[in-house]
Amino acid sequence: MAGVRLEGIYKRYPGSEKASVTDVNLDIKDKEFLVLVGPSGCGKSTTLRMIAGLEEISEGKLYIGDRLVNDVAPKDRDIAMVFQSYALYPHMNVYQNMAFGLKLRKFKKADIDKRVREAAKILDIEHLLDRKPKALSGGQRQRVALGRAIVREPQVFLMDEPLSNLDAKLRGQMRAEISKLTKRLETTTIYVTHDQIEAMTMGDRIVVMKDGFIQQTASPEELYNHPINMFVAGFIGAPSMNFINGQLTEQGGEVRFKASGVDIVVPEGKAATLRSKGYIGKEVILGVRPEDIHEEPVFLEASPNTIVNATVEVAENLGHEMYLYLNGIGTDTVIARVDGRSGLRDGASVKLALDMNKTHMFDKESELNIFEN
Amino acid sequence: MHMGKTDWIKQLQHILDCPIEAATMSAHEWSEIARQDHGAASQSGSPHPPILPGQHAVSDGRLRFVADVSPKGITVFEIDRRALSDKELELIGWTLRLIGSKGDPKAETPISDSEMYARKLGDWIQKQLESDEPAYSLPDHLIAGTRMYHEMIPFLLVTEQNSPKGGAYGELEKLLRSFLSEDILLIPLKSQEWLIWGPASLLRDEEADTYESAEEETVEDSLASIVSALHEMLASEWLGECHLAVAHPAMPAQGIVETTILLRETINLGRKFHVGTNIHLPWMLQLERLLNAIPEAQRAKYLEQSLKRTDLFVESEMLATLETFFALDCNVSETAKKLYIHRNTLLYRLDKLKQETGLDVRQFRDAVLVKIILLLYKVTKRN
Numbered sequence: 074m075a076g077v078r079l080e081g082i083y084k085r086y087p088g089s090e091k092a093s094v095t096d097v098n099l100d101i102k103d104k105e106f107l108v109l110v111g112p113s114g115c116g117k118s119t120t121l122r123m124i125a126g127l128e129e130i131s132e133g134k135l136y137i138g139d140r141l142v143n144d145v146a147p148k149d150r151d152i153a154m155v156f157q158s159y160a161l162y163p164h165m166n167v168y169q170n171m172a173f174g175l176k177l178r179k180f181k182k183a184d185i186d187k188r189v190r191e192a193a194k195i196l197d198i199e200h201l202l203d204r205k206p207k208a209l210s211g212g213q214r215q216r217v218a219l220g221r222a223i224v225r226e227p228q229v230f231l232m233d234e235p236l237s238n239l240d241a242k243l244r245g246q247m248r249a250e251i252s253k254l255t256k257r258l259e260t261t262t263i264y265v266t267h268d269q270i271e272a273m274t275m276g277d278r279i280v281v282m283k284d285g286f287i288q289q290t291a292s293p294e295e296l297y298n299h300p301i302n303m304f305v306a307g308f309i310g311a312p313s314m315n316f317i318n319g320q321l322t323e324q325g326g327e328v329r330f331k332a333s334g335v336d337i338v339v340p341e342g343k344a345a346t347l348r349s350k351g352y353i354g355k356e357v358i359l360g361v362r363p364e365d366i367h368e369e370p371v372f373l374e375a376s377p378n379t380i381v382n383a384t385v386e387v388a389e390n391l392g393h394e395m396y397l398y399l400n401g402i403g404t405d406t407v408i409a410r411v412d413g414r415s416g417l418r419d420g421a422s423v424k425l426a427l428d429m430n431k432t433h434m435f436d437k438e439s440e441l442n443i444f445e446n
Numbered sequence: 447m448h449m450g451k452t453d454w455i456k457q458l459q460h461i462l463d464c465p466i467e468a469a470t471m472s473a474h475e476w477s478e479i480a481r482q483d484h485g486a487a488s489q490s491g492s493p494h495p496p497i498l499p500g501q502h503a504v505s506d507g508r509l510r511f512v513a514d515v516s517p518k519g520i521t522v523f524e525i526d527r528r529a530l531s532d533k534e535l536e537l538i539g540w541t542l543r544l545i546g547s548k549g550d551p552k553a554e555t556p557i558s559d560s561e562m563y564a565r566k567l568g569d570w571i572q573k574q575l576e577s578d579e580p581a582y583s584l585p586d587h588l589i590a591g592t593r594m595y596h597e598m599i600p601f602l603l604v605t606e607q608n609s610p611k612g613g614a615y616g617e618l619e620k621l622l623r624s625f626l627s628e629d630i631l632l633i634p635l636k637s638q639e640w641l642i643w644g645p646a647s648l649l650r651d652e653e654a655d656t657y658e659s660a661e662e663e664t665v666e667d668s669l670a671s672i673v674s675a676l677h678e679m680l681a682s683e684w685l686g687e688c689h690l691a692v693a694h695p696a697m698p699a700q701g702i703v704e705t706t707i708l709l710r711e712t713i714n715l716g717r718k719f720h721v722g723t724n725i726h727l728p729w730m731l732q733l734e735r736l737l738n739a740i741p742e743a744q745r746a747k748y749l750e751q752s753l754k755r756t757d758l759f760v761e762s763e764m765l766a767t768l769e770t771f772f773a774l775d776c777n778v779s780e781t782a783k784k785l786y787i788h789r790n791t792l793l794y795r796l797d798k799l800k801q802e803t804g805l806d807v808r809q810f811r812d813a814v815l816v817k818i819i820l821l822l823y824k825v826t827k828r829n
Contacts, residue, residue: 113785114762127687147686154682160674162625164648177624177683206671207663237784267786 075138075151075228076261077101077124082133084119084285092131093119095285101263106255108276109265111308116285117265118233124263125231126150137228150229153222157234161206161217167193168202171220185224192223195254212243219251223258230255230262236271248275269309273297281305303440306360306433312396312410315366316435317359317403321352330359330434334401338378340429346444347434357443360433363396366409367426368417376426383407385421397423455523458538464529469510470519473559479503479510496558496616499546500539509535511542517557517565561615563590567702568633571641574703575710582703589699593629597695598643601673602709603680604689605638618684625679631698641706646695648672665694666729677725689713691726711735718825737821745822752819765820767795771807772817778808 078101084094094116101107109117122128124135126147135142142150162170168189175185193199196216206214215235222230232251236244252275255262266272272279273293281288281296281304289301300306306314319332321339328344330337339347347353367373373380383399386406390413397409397417402425409425417423434443459466476497483503497520501512504527514521530538567588574580584594619632622642631643649668663671673692680688691712696705708728716726719734737745767785771792774780782792796807805812 112763113766122687127681146684147681148683156678158674158678160671160678162675162679163668163671164626164675173625173679174683177621 076103076105077229077263078134078136079120079124080134080136082120082123082135083131084116084123084128085131091285093285094123097133097287099280099287099290101261103261104259106252106262106264106275106277108272108279109263109282110267110269110272110279111282111288112267114284115267115282117267117280117282119285120282121231121233121263121265124229125152125154151227152229152231153225153227155218155222155230155232155235157237159215159218159235161209161214161221163206166203166205167198167209167217167220170206170217171224174221174225188224188226189220192220195223195257196220211239212247215239215247219254223254228261230260232262233265234267236266244271251275270311273309279309281308299442299445300360300433301442301445303358303360303435303442306435306442310362312363312408314360314362314433315402315407316405317361317407318356318437319359319403320356321347321354323348323353328353330357332359332403334383335359335381335403337381337427337429343429343432343434343444350443352434352436352443356437358435358437358440360435360442361407361427362431363408363410365428365431366407366411367428368397368409368411368415368423372428373424373426376428379427379429381425381427383423383425385417385419385423388417388419388421399423399425458523462525462529462534464526467524468513469522469524471522472519473497473515473557473562476503476512476520476522477559479505498543500541500543502535502539511538513542514546515557517562558616560619564615564631564633568635568641571633571703571706572635575706580703582700584699584702593631594699595697597646597697598631599646599648599669599672599695600693600698600705600709601642601644601676602691602706602713603640603642604713605640605685606687606689621680621684625676635706641702641709643698644672649695666727669694670725670727673725673727681724687724689717689724689726691716691728693728719821721824733818734821737818738825740822742826745826749819749822749826752815764795764799767792768799768807768816768820771796772813776808776813 077099079097079099082094082097083092085092097116097120099107109120111117119128123130124137126142126145130143137150137152147154162173165173171189171192172185175188180188189202190199193202196219198213198216198220201209201213201217206217209217215238218235235251236247239247248271251264264271264275273296276293278290278292279296280290283304289296289305291299296305296309300309300314303316307316317332317335319330319335322329322331328339328347330339347357367376381402383401385397386400387398389396389398392413394413395411395415395417397411399407399409411417433445435441436443455466455468480501480503483505497512497515499512499514503510507527509525509527509530510522511525512520513523567584570585570588574582589595615632615634618640619630622630622632622644626644626648628645628647630645633641633643635641649665649672669692673690677688677690680690691709693705693708693712696702698705712726712728712731715731715734715738716723718738719731720726740748767781770784771778771781774784778792778796779789782789785792799816800806803816805816807813807816
């Protein structure tokens with residue numbers, strides 16, 4: 074088992090003005106489950122492919138364990154890949170699919186048999202060993218692709234959106250199974266997805282990427298509660314964080330955030346930071362998560378200085394909770410997540426209080442989180 | 447061998463005090479002599495064991511040593527067996543092996559009969575491709591066995607990374623034999639380019655009929671899944687990333703040149719129009735083939751006339767949106783799901799495109815135009 078270290082990794086394609094991956098530095102611990110997440114084109118798959126050896130590294134060093142592997146062929150890196158486009162070998166049955174890599178490496182028949190059957194048991198596909206891929210369902214094929222990787226007992230698993238071809242229900246199921254499996258096998262795993270729910274539920278740590286750059290690397294909790302910039306704040310969390318453009322003023326010793334339909338007090342702790350960084354009188358962007366906008370009377374009573382009035386444009390009742398699409402707070406629609414029993418309907422006028430201790434503020438130019446930088 | 451042949455012979459003659467003759471023979475001839483001397487059981491499981499300097503065999507009282515192996519043939523030294531003791535025989539073999547292993551780094555590694563034949567075939571195909579009047583049927587002397595008259599599945603493999611020095615053919619051939627499990631034909635064309643013929647039996651899958659399988663596969667579906675599997679195997683078990691094309695089964699004896707032309711064109715089109723894809727299917731590139739035939743000046747003129755704004759297509763988000771939209775048959779819900787965006791977000795993007803270009807991809811006519819424009823834009827930008 075081994076960690077993976079990326080030092081100053083770049084990827085440049087010929088004829089392209091800018092790098093696809095810029096200065097990626099990562100130290101992935103042994104047994105860690107690390108997720109690379111970001112929108113299409115952010116460089117996450119390219120980074121994974123460089124680790125796999127499927128793309129040449131333009132600049133920088135890649136270590137698997139203590140070994141520098143920049144020029145080592147994929148088959149010699151002691152990794153196993155499960156990619157989105159995993160292609161099972163259609164002319165071989167499940168057993169043969171899983172055994173093939175071991176056969177090439179001249180493992181003894183008895184050892185191959187042992188590994189294949191053990192992996193099949195873990196994945197609950199023992200009854201499918203004689204079948205060909207054409208006779209398997211999507212979920213079963215996914216398990217065989219995992220099985221092919223497991224039998225190799227590699228130092229590192231590399232997975233690139235392995236669940237994206239499955240329906241939502243199966244995806245949820247397989248997500249949990251992959252997490253359990255990698256923990257059981259105690260193998261370092263690097264997992265690429267652009268589903269932030271997958272990232273948040275599976276990763277020990279998450280790397281958020283955008284335009285080839287790493288935005289932030291942190292635990293799911295850290296990313297959610299302490300996003301370093303607007304991109305990370307907006308990308309992580311569903312529904313997304315709300316952003317309200319406004320201005321900070323100071324009146325009678327109180328720092329207030331003012332925007333269209335908003336005039337609320339900033340708690341003293343945050344106010345002190347804003348003062349020290351010279352943001353009083355400047356335009357900033359307030360970030361507030363839907364679950365931090367409250368309509369319960371008890372919260373309204375406890376937080377009279379953070380109340381806003383709004384109109385419910387659309388109320389989506391999911392049963393246990395309700396999403397309110399609100400007008401009147403800033404210039405854009407704001408989403409609040411409230412209790413499903415709130416009884417609110419489309420067109421209703423509502424009073425809400427913002428939990429200012431949980432809000433974030435971002436610099437208008439740099440989009441950096443004022444409180445995290 | 448880096449030492450002159452004549453020098454070697456003279457020196458050895460002097461040491462052993464007996465006449466030595468040098469000769470050249472084909473790998474097949476050597477294999478026959480070795481087989482007769484050592485017997486079939488002593489050969490490795492492979493039908494074409496590697497020929498290495500230092501190997502020896504006796505035939506008709508003459509002892510022959512392999513001194514050198516090259517594509518041109520096997521250089522052997524012939525000595526009267528009675529002139530050597532067992533120890534001298536061993537010593538000469540050892541010395542030749544040593545020299546062979548420390549020899550000219552540019553020297554070819556030992557090649558098998560099948561490789562020599564494949565190279566001849568590859569050279570012939572290359573000649574036809576460069577000729578103004580190519581021959582399309584294989585000449586008799588290049589037809590080995592009856593399999594050339596049976597339908598086989600042709601693949602073209604183009605590797606991105608340099609093959610390891612020496613032995614690349616043997617290694618790849620062995621890998622393909624393990625994977626396809628049958629007789630394959632591997633023909634090296636240009637450097638990093640290989641023509642592979644695989645058994646047509648890959649398309650026949652009686653066992654799947656035993657179980658309830660997915661809807662019936664077309665030949666193209668089967669070929670696509672075979673080539674995808676081959677790509678995956680080569681990427682993870684050989685050198686890494688590569689490009690692969692596959693065509694419908696054909697008879698090598700009659701269609702080898704035509705098939706190679708088709709496969710080369712397929713990979714070229716695929717690389718030009720679909721950067722980032724590695725598997726190229728000729729039946730999926732018909733529009734690309736047509737557009738590629740349009741002169742560049744005309745392409746640029748059409749683009750200029752069609753679009754109010756071309757820089758919208760530079761935005762990776764819009765490009766990804768449109769490509770996904772078209773790949774999912776213009777289905778808005780599925781596209782939104784695939785892109786992990788809200789349906790309204792997708793509609794906003796499509797509305798933005800309509801506003802900027804006047805083209806609404808939700809209308810069939812406009813979708814066709816945008817598809818063509820996208821392809822033309824990509825290839826024009828690349829040029």
